[in-house]
Amino acid sequence: MKELTLNDGNIIPIIGFGTYLATEQEGIETLQNALKNGYCLIDTAAMYHNEVSVGKAIKSSGINREDIFITTKLWRDNLSYKHTKTAFNTSLEKLGLDYIDLYLIHWPANTKNYNDWKSANANAWRAMEELQSEGKIKSIGVSNFWQEHLDALMQTANVMPAINQIEFHPGYWQPEVTNYCKKLGIEVESWSPLARGRVFENAVLKNLAKKYGKSVSQICLRWVIQHDVVVIPKSTTPERIKENINIFDFVISDGDMAKINELPEMGFSGELPNL
Numbered sequence: 001m002k003e004l005t006l007n008d009g010n011i012i013p014i015i016g017f018g019t020y021l022a023t024e025q026e027g028i029e030t031l032q033n034a035l036k037n038g039y040c041l042i043d044t045a046a047m048y049h050n051e052v053s054v055g056k057a058i059k060s061s062g063i064n065r066e067d068i069f070i071t072t073k074l075w076r077d078n079l080s081y082k083h084t085k086t087a088f089n090t091s092l093e094k095l096g097l098d099y100i101d102l103y104l105i106h107w108p109a110n111t112k113n114y115n116d117w118k119s120a121n122a123n124a125w126r127a128m129e130e131l132q133s134e135g136k137i138k139s140i141g142v143s144n145f146w147q148e149h150l151d152a153l154m155q156t157a158n159v160m161p162a163i164n165q166i167e168f169h170p171g172y173w174q175p176e177v178t179n180y181c182k183k184l185g186i187e188v189e190s191w192s193p194l195a196r197g198r199v200f201e202n203a204v205l206k207n208l209a210k211k212y213g214k215s216v217s218q219i220c221l222r223w224v225i226q227h228d229v230v231v232i233p234k235s236t237t238p239e240r241i242k243e244n245i246n247i248f249d250f251v252i253s254d255g256d257m258a259k260i261n262e263l264p265e266m267g268f269s270g271e272l273p274n275l
Contacts, residue, residue: 001038002248004230006162007185010139012069012102014225015245016041018191018234020048030236031057035068037242043165043232044095045073045106046087051094059096070097073106073143074128076113079120084127092136103128103137104165108149110274121149122156129159139163143191144273147180165189168229170199170220171266178229189230194220195267202266204259212250215243222247223260 002014017039019031027050031042035057044054051072058068072095078087092100105128109120128140141163142153150161164181166174168190178188199205199220209216217233221244224231233244252260 001040001245002225004187004228006139006187007160008139008162010101010162012139012163012187012230013039013041014228014230015039015221015247016043016069016071016230016232017241018232019044019050019054020234024050024053026236027053028057028060030241032061033238034241035061035063038245039241040067041069041071041230041232043071045075045104046091047073047075047106051091055095055097065097069101070095071102071104072100073104074124076105076107076109079105079109079114079124081123081127084124085131088127088131088136099135100137102139102141102163103131104141104143104163105145107144108142108146108273112274118152118155121153125153125157125159129157132159141165141186143189144271146177146273149273150180150184150186160184161186163187163189163230165191167192167269167271168224168227168231169193169195169267170202170205170223170260171195171263172268173227173261175261178227182228187230188227189232190224191232192267192269193224193231193233196269198267202263204263208252208256208259211256212252214247214250217244218247219252219260222250222252223257226252226257 017034072091109117114120131137139162141161143165205216
């Protein structure tokens, strides 16, 4: 499987498994299935309320902890130095782990929920830097940050974010944010890579799937990784889980990549960091 080297020297698989909405027994069984099919990057978050289930699935998988890359996230309500430390330790305990591979600020503070949003992000980041220096987190990063949030953070940060996880899919891939992150050496990670299912209705993508003898899902995921962007599809269907990781035996041409890049907006979640 292809991997990317982060700016801190750590390695991340280019495809992982998203666990949003995966809870309780179904979530455990789904994650166990994903691990059996070769996924070794698992993405969760405190706000998903499934860290306990994710931890149980990892423990029961029989796979060495060092061979699984675990991401979890700090919710926006906890953006202070003290609350970040508390929230992180809660996540660590729920997951039943000794360390987290990647810890992200889930959404940046903004003027609607913090009087001083720059300080809120900066104080949370300072706590994350300390947790990293203590060995409790391997890599630290952000999610849903725009250039304005990154620029403000870098005024006080000692560590450059390793990752910015953003909404990235055909019809909404934020090229300005993506290019800015790459310019800074920050890797980009895609959430909602299948545009909440809207990609399956798109004629261009359906035609490309026929051309390459692949599914629409495989075309979209391959398009993401050919942008050198990490992707974390989620599914509860065994066939789809297996299909989604089988994207390394073909290459989308430059011309077809451009066609996908130029698709009109579709499947946008409506979620923005300033709301």
